[in-house]
Amino acid sequence: MRDVHVAGAGMIRFGKYPADVTLEAMGVQAARNAMADSGASPTDLEAVYVGHVFGGPVAGQRISTRLGLAGKPVSNHENYCSSGATALREAWVAIGAGLYDVALVIGVEKMTDRISGGVRPDPNDLDAAVGFIFAAGHALSARRYMADHGATREQIAMVAVKNHAHSTGNQYAQYQTRISLEEVLSARPIAEPLGLLDCSPISDGAAAVIVASTAGLRRLGISHAPRVAGCGLVSGTVQMGLPDVNEEDVSRRAGEEAYRLAGIGPRDIDVVEMHDCFTIAEIVRLEGLGLLPRGRGAALTAAGHTSLGGALPVNPSGGLLSRGHPVGATGAAQVCELFWQLTDRAGARQVDGAKVGLAYCKGGSVSGTDGASVTTIVMTR
Amino acid sequence: MTAMSFRPDVFSADPPTLLGSSCKQCARKAFPPREVCPGCGATSDAEPVPLATEGRIYSFTVVRQAPAGLRTPYVLGYVDLPADEVRVLSRIEGLPPERVEIGLPVRLAARPAEHADAGVEMFVFRHTTQEVGP
Numbered sequence: 001m002r003d004v005h006v007a008g009a010g011m012i013r014f015g016k017y018p019a020d021v022t023l024e025a026m027g028v029q030a031a032r033n034a035m036a037d038s039g040a041s042p043t044d045l046e047a048v049y050v051g052h053v054f055g056g057p058v059a060g061q062r063i064s065t066r067l068g069l070a071g072k073p074v075s076n077h078e079n080y081c082s083s084g085a086t087a088l089r090e091a092w093v094a095i096g097a098g099l100y101d102v103a104l105v106i107g108v109e110k111m112t113d114r115i116s117g118g119v120r121p122d123p124n125d126l127d128a129a130v131g132f133i134f135a136a137g138h139a140l141s142a143r144r145y146m147a148d149h150g151a152t153r154e155q156i157a158m159v160a161v162k163n164h165a166h167s168t169g170n171q172y173a174q175y176q177t178r179i180s181l182e183e184v185l186s187a188r189p190i191a192e193p194l195g196l197l198d199c200s201p202i203s204d205g206a207a208a209v210i211v212a213s214t215a216g217l218r219r220l221g222i223s224h225a226p227r228v229a230g231c232g233l234v235s236g237t238v239q240m241g242l243p244d245v246n247e248e249d250v251s252r253r254a255g256e257e258a259y260r261l262a263g264i265g266p267r268d269i270d271v272v273e274m275h276d277c278f279t280i281a282e283i284v285r286l287e288g289l290g291l292l293p294r295g296r297g298a299a300l301t302a303a304g305h306t307s308l309g310g311a312l313p314v315n316p317s318g319g320l321l322s323r324g325h326p327v328g329a330t331g332a333a334q335v336c337e338l339f340w341q342l343t344d345r346a347g348a349r350q351v352d353g354a355k356v357g358l359a360y361c362k363g364g365s366v367s368g369t370d371g372a373s374v375t376t377i378v379m380t381r
Numbered sequence: 382m383t384a385m386s387f388r389p390d391v392f393s394a395d396p397p398t399l400l401g402s403s404c405k406q407c408a409r410k411a412f413p414p415r416e417v418c419p420g421c422g423a424t425s426d427a428e429p430v431p432l433a434t435e436g437r438i439y440s441f442t443v444v445r446q447a448p449a450g451l452r453t454p455y456v457l458g459y460v461d462l463p464a465d466e467v468r469v470l471s472r473i474e475g476l477p478p479e480r481v482e483i484g485l486p487v488r489l490a491a492r493p494a495e496h497a498d499a500g501v502e503m504f505v506f507r508h509t510t511q512e513v514g515p
Binding site for chain 1: 448
């Protein structure tokens with residue numbers, strides 16, 4: 001397939017917006033920021049891919065119409081928290097196949113006026129019927145991780161401390177202040193052992209990127225741009241027998257898919273944008289991807305291995321925990337961050353010399369499986 | 382009045398029974414029941430089979446905050462049924478949340494389903510003092 005590049009990126013700050021800041025307005029603003037960043041005009045854009053979960057029917061067309069893109073091919077992509085990354089992957093496929101040269105990808109979500117108390121599976125799913133919420137699933141993972149690997153509650157909490165510290169350098173982050181270990185440990189319990197600060201917030205926001213072929217870059221007058229080297233997508237498998245709940249086979253398979261497509265291995269990765277919807281999730285998913293040894297992720301986090309300046313910086317943006325988690329926007333925001341990291345535009349949170357980045361999203365759950373959708377995007381300088 | 386199940390496809394309430402699939406080809410059991418065996422890929426239209434009622438807590442959490450419609454706190458856990466090699470996500474009751482532990486023996490029971498008509502029951506695992514082996 002042809003080379004595919006990210007030609008520009010744009011976001012709005014994630015956070016809690018009033019009701020009159022609509023989903024459409026947020027998506028339009030992020031798209032305009034990405035278009036300005038790449039120099040793309042509406043006539044340059046041949047297709048629009050929009051990821052969202054709670055935006056309702058044809059949200060992508062509602063946004064595109066306001067951008068002057070009515071009439072172009074617009075599609076909406078729902079893969080729960082992987083929706084934005086799935087939209088990016090579809091654009092990558094189409095441009096790689098030669099169908100288009102320049103496309104717009106938007107991830108957008110308005111949650112604070114329609115979601116409260118946490119997100120959960122579809123009501124028809126058996127797990128939802130017995131009271132499963134995503135925070136509970138990760139609490140079950142954390143409890144078992146501590147029992148199996150001797151990890152401490154404090155080590156797991158350090159994921160939140162680290163990611164909040166990183167976000168102090170990110171103008172687009174919902175939170176831009178440090179938090180202490182003591183604050184994480186004493187926060188209101190949500191699903192024990194996890195407390196409020198172990199959980200990513202319910203957020204509004206939007207992020208967008210312009211994706212282009214080499215010919216598309218020329219059209220935009222751009223001489224060089226980071227490449228999308230591979231976009232993996234897998235779904236969870238039905239779990240048989242009594243496996244380790246933290247085996248993360250779904251992450252392993254998603255990682256191998258991305259490594260194969262990009263022609264790299266886990267050792268080549270310099271920076272990671274990880275789906276830290278909950279503190280423990282960052283740890284076990286990094287292990288599943290082969291980026292940290294099994295059972296060692298919590299201790300390595302506490303030792304600074306995944307901090308800015310450490311051996312493998314994870315979530316320089318602040319991650320979901322601190323940048324915020326408007327679920328359909330998150331995958332697009334991760335790609336924005338990798339774009340800025342790979343073009344030395346990340347400012348105070350820049351990972352020096354980063355040449356290869358990986359963005360990971362996991363969305364949803366289906367009873368009896370190890371997940372619903374996992375995306376893995378490798379980008380190179 | 383006969384107790385009704387909140388999900389008759391996976392649970393019958395009287396006596397409390399979880400329904401799983403049992404593959405005719407490889408004999409693996411699965412919960413919830415699967416039309417395609419996750420072990421060998423064989424398709425099956427066989428009737429579900431009753432699963433063992435005794436298990437052990439593999440992991441658990443005390444849920445303190447949940448969306449509207451779920452009364453907190455409640456204990457949610459993975460229960461392993463060693464006899465069937467099946468894991469079930471379930472409410473856990475029968476002891477205070479602070480006394481729940483990994484490895485505790487539990488037994489299947491029925492309890493009223495929340496936000497359902499009177500007489501509609503869901504499954505639950507309750508702590509027992511009887512050891513479940515191995």
